[in-house]
Amino acid sequence: MSGTFERSRLFSVIILGVFLWALASVGLLDAERLGRGTLNLGVFLSALFPPDLSVLPNLGRALVETLQIAIVGTLLGFILAVPMALAATRALFPPMVTVPTRLILSAVRTIPSLLWGIIFVVAVGLGAAAGALGVALYSLGYLGKLLYEAFEGVDTEVVEAVRSAGVGRLQLARYGIIPEAGNVVLSQLLFMFEYNVRASSIMGLVGAGGIGFYLLGYIQMLQYSRLMTALLVTLAAVVLIDYASSLVRRVLVLPSEVQAVA
Amino acid sequence: MLVGASGSGKTTLLKLAKGLVPIQRGTFRLLGDPVPNAARARLDHRVAYIPQQLGLVRSRSVLENTLVGALWRLGVVPSFFGWFPGDMMDLAHQRLRSLGIGHKAMERVQSLSGGERQRVAIARALMQEPRVLLADESTSQLDPVTAREILGIMRGIADEGVTLLIATHQVELVGGYADRVVALRAGEKVLEANAADVTEDDMTAALSS
Numbered sequence: 001m002s003g004t005f006e007r008s009r010l011f012s013v014i015i016l017g018v019f020l021w022a023l024a025s026v027g028l029l030d031a032e033r034l035g036r037g038t039l040n041l042g043v044f045l046s047a048l049f050p051p052d053l054s055v056l057p058n059l060g061r062a063l064v065e066t067l068q069i070a071i072v073g074t075l076l077g078f079i080l081a082v083p084m085a086l087a088a089t090r091a092l093f094p095p096m097v098t099v100p101t102r103l104i105l106s107a108v109r110t111i112p113s114l115l116w117g118i119i120f121v122v123a124v125g126l127g128a129a130a131g132a133l134g135v136a137l138y139s140l141g142y143l144g145k146l147l148y149e150a151f152e153g154v155d156t157e158v159v160e161a162v163r164s165a166g167v168g169r170l171q172l173a174r175y176g177i178i179p180e181a182g183n184v185v186l187s188q189l190l191f192m193f194e195y196n197v198r199a200s201s202i203m204g205l206v207g208a209g210g211i212g213f214y215l216l217g218y219i220q221m222l223q224y225s226r227l228m229t230a231l232l233v234t235l236a237a238v239v240l241i242d243y244a245s246s247l248v249r250r251v252l253v254l255p256s257e258v259q260a261v262a
Numbered sequence: 263m264l265v266g267a268s269g270s271g272k273t274t275l276l277k278l279a280k281g282l283v284p285i286q287r288g289t290f291r292l293l294g295d296p297v298p299n300a301a302r303a304r305l306d307h308r309v310a311y312i313p314q315q316l317g318l319v320r321s322r323s324v325l326e327n328t329l330v331g332a333l334w335r336l337g338v339v340p341s342f343f344g345w346f347p348g349d350m351m352d353l354a355h356q357r358l359r360s361l362g363i364g365h366k367a368m369e370r371v372q373s374l375s376g377g378e379r380q381r382v383a384i385a386r387a388l389m390q391e392p393r394v395l396l397a398d399e400s401t402s403q404l405d406p407v408t409a410r411e412i413l414g415i416m417r418g419i420a421d422e423g424v425t426l427l428i429a430t431h432q433v434e435l436v437g438g439y440a441d442r443v444v445a446l447r448a449g450e451k452v453l454e455a456n457a458a459d460v461t462e463d464d465m466t467a468a469l470s471s
Contacts, residue, residue, distance in 0.1 A: 161317025166307030166334035171341050175330050179319045
């Protein structure tokens with residue numbers, strides 16, 4: 001008993017030590033700096049109010065573009081992700097195919113969407129096209145993984161029963177695996193879209209279109225009351241879309257899941 | 263019929279016959295040909311297989327599940343777009359009607375009762391134009407009346423010339439339906455006889471001795 005107690009106390013001391021060391025290293029134990037920071041934050045926060053609503057029309061257009069980036073990026077990524085995910089599914093293909101496909105997907109996933117945005121700004125120039133391609137590539141990596149996990153999670157008896165009818169790979173995917181995984185796929189697509197709305201709203205930081213262009217501009221020009229308007233607009237859009245997508249999820253996804261359990 | 267307790271090897275034997283599990287030693291011959299032994303080989307449609315939980319796609323319609331049995335006759339492009347020829351659709355409807363669920367063709371499988379789901383699985387198997395039908399414990403989750411109805415349907419299929427191999431742990435279901443009975447215990451055959459020549463007690467004794 002006392003042994004485990006001492007060991008857990010030792011762990012607590014070690015964790016506390018590591019925390020303090022890291023805290024000091026990043027500069028958060030510097031009282032003078034913290035004091036100055038708090039004052040600056042106060043000035044910044046007070047400058048945010050009242051929000052300057054005169055920029056709303058511009059922001060509205062930018063917000064629409066943000067949503068367009070998210071829609072195009074999510075769907076493009078999804079269209080690319082389905083065949084890749086099928087190629088990564090072990091019930092359909094041998095390791096010779098699934099292992100390299102998974103490697104490609106995880107390599108694509110390592111690069112965050114903002115970095116993909118920078119890459120495509122270089123490739124296709126400034127603007128929403130670069131943003132949409134950036135979001136698409138990131139979605140490919142992420143959805144690809146979520147989808148092949150959904151495909152592999154399909155009831156093995158369904159796979160065996162459909163295979164037993166003497167079908168080929170494509171038919172097994174089309175009539176067994178994809179319909180059986182359908183609800184999970186749909187729910188992940190919605191999740192990806194929610195995520196991509198957030199990702200698209202900062203794409204403008206690297207010149208890849210959307211409302212992020214204004215967010216960055218207002219920060220750089222110290223127009224904090226306009227920044228506040230942009231932040232509020234973004235927040236409203238994100239909250240609205242999360243709510244709408246949860247409604248869609250409830251209508252489309254939940255009923256059949258409930259019945260499947262019953 | 264194949265009788266045996268849980269873990270006696272009934273499911274493994276059926277899956278070996280279907281080519282769903284790799285063969286470790288020897289070859290398994292069915293309909294004169296060795297069963298394919300590759301993990302993703304295209305399987306023989308003439309051997310139909312109904313797994314224990316039936317393996318139906320629950321979110322799809324009865325008709326679509328039935329048509330899965332006809333996919334072996336359909337090329338890649340029409341099956342991708344779901345273009346089933348009219349005679350194939352007619353045949354599927356006809357099968358469902360003769361199994362007494364013609365009026366449920368457009369309903370989702372998840373809204374059906376246990377006995378109705380059995381009939382969908384049988385309809386799908388029949389669309390394969392099978393010469394052998396393997397059924398794994400398919401009646402074990404049904405009430406006794408429905409179980410006997412389903413076995414009656416299967417008896418009728420056997421009378422039309424299809425060889426049926428039905429696995430069950432319920433020895434009381436053998437009488438009246440089976441021609442031959444094979445008992446398995448721990449992967450070994452402990453009894454093989456004409457069903458008419460053995461009693462339930464004989465089978466129970468063979469399984470537990």
